[in-house]
């Protein structure tokens with residue numbers, strides 16, 4: 001149910017740097033899983049069966065991260081493999097919190113190991129009073145306005161969680177995730 005603004009806000013909260021290239025890359029990764037929409041339209045397969053399947057899976061994210069590790073130094077060394085993976089994962093995580101009906105629209109987070117669709121309607125009460133779906137002009141516009149309002153709180157919440165996790169781990173050895 002969430003739109004690009006919410007996905008980007010959450011993922012960009014993970015980025016400590018002010019690098020425009022890094023922000024652009026992370027925003028792109030935050031939206032990448034929903035490119036399965038293009039395949040749905042191109043192949044003509046039913047949206048409900050195909051959307052939020054392989055492209056939203058941690059196995060798919062791990063595969064892409066492996067590919068990224070091979071080209072990272074040449075393309076964008078500041079985009080660590082940890083941040084690359086988490087930017088992708090943030091998309092599916094947010095989708096699971098915006099799922100009104102897990103059976104119909106839940107996320108296949110564990111595909112191909114499991115076809116179970118996961119979803120919890122944690123954020124749905126924010127959207128539901130506005131519209132049932134973003135797939136019509138009025139719903140899309142209202143969701144867009146809501147996410148403009150939510151953008152900063154979402155970003156700040158992720159920054160806070162990241163900061164607290166960094167502080168709680170300050171006495172341990174620095175990890176890959178501490179690099180961003």
Ligand SMILES: [Zn+2]
Pocket residue numbers: 033034052056091092095
């Ligand atoms: Zn999605």
